[in-house]
Amino acid sequence: MLSKGFRDLVKAPWLKILEELKISGGLPVPELQRRIGGSYMGVKDQCEALKKRGYLETWRVPRTEVGRPEIMYRLAPKADGLFPQAAREMSLGLLDAARQVYGDAAPERLLLQYFQNLGTSWQPRLNRAKSMVEKATILSSLREKIGCFGRCKYDADRGFRIEEYHHPLREIQEAYPNAIQYELRMMEELLGSRVVRREVPGGRGGPARIDYEVATLGVRE
Structure with a gap:
């Protein structure tokens, strides 16, 4: 569960993305779209916005078939502070x-x-x-x-x-x-x-x- 103060301040799509990535460890945009709904470009734009702010990072996974490596999003170390911690x-x-x-x-x-x-x-x-x-x-x-x-x-x-x-x-x-x-x-x-x-x-x-x-x-x- 993300910190209450953070939940009150950020957009609902960001919350869904952060929670799904916390659970999964990392997902490509098509899978994120399937889990949280919305359009492909809408989800990708939200991921890029979070990445720009330092909360997400990307890495590339080679495809099993022909094609360019798939881009995966996961939580960056900065995102650790979004989840409640005991002092x-x-x-x-x-x-x-x-x-x-x-x-x-x-x-x-x-x-x-x-x-x-x-x-x-x-x-x-x-x-x-x-x-x-x-x-x-x-x-x-x-x-x-x-x-x-x-x-x-x-x-x-x-x-x-x-x-x-x-x-x-x-x-x-x-x-x-x-x-x-x-x-x-x-x-x-x-x-x-x-x-x-x-x-x-x-x-x-x-x-x-x-x-x-x-x-x-x-x-x-």
């Missing part, structure tokens, strides 16, 4: 200060309490859901409100999952890995189901992401 330096500094004042266990206890409080505040919304799919969909939308960016997906092989391409607490979880388990435990308690977390590395198939697979909806072991 990294301040948050990590506060956790380190808590360790100095209250002992080595203090940062972990604060993070555990954060996810417990978050789960408590979300529980009433999920209690109104009539199915596990509805619960997971609501959970995904609530996570977007705190700055995550993802999509609910389903296929016969892997079942239902939440694919997330951005998490504002990523750097904090890297510094305090137990926070990953605190968050996962919160999700399992909210859904009433085991959730399998899988890290998917970036590559030719798309950008890096985290998959949260809901066990009762067909998770693959």
Whole structure:
């Protein structure tokens, strides 16, 4: 999910382009046009406008058949700032200060309490859901409100999952890995189901992401 202030200021086509490129890792104009609608030239002009401002970059991919290489658009490093981030330096500094004042266990206890409080505040919304799919969909939308960016997906092989391409607490979880388990435990308690977390590395198939697979909806072991 793009930062709210940015969403309020920019054109709707730009938002759609940026989000599709965040999910896909890179697309040519014809595929972008198919996903977001509009004319070929309209989409291309919007991409070029974003590129001119430094938010997109291009590269060329050789075609499998005869023809010139295909031009692909992807997010440039400048676009990272468009997606919500926890105040990294301040948050990590506060956790380190808590360790100095209250002992080595203090940062972990604060993070555990954060996810417990978050789960408590979300529980009433999920209690109104009539199915596990509805619960997971609501959970995904609530996570977007705190700055995550993802999509609910389903296929016969892997079942239902939440694919997330951005998490504002990523750097904090890297510094305090137990926070990953605190968050996962919160999700399992909210859904009433085991959730399998899988890290998917970036590559030719798309950008890096985290998959949260809901066990009762067909998770693959």
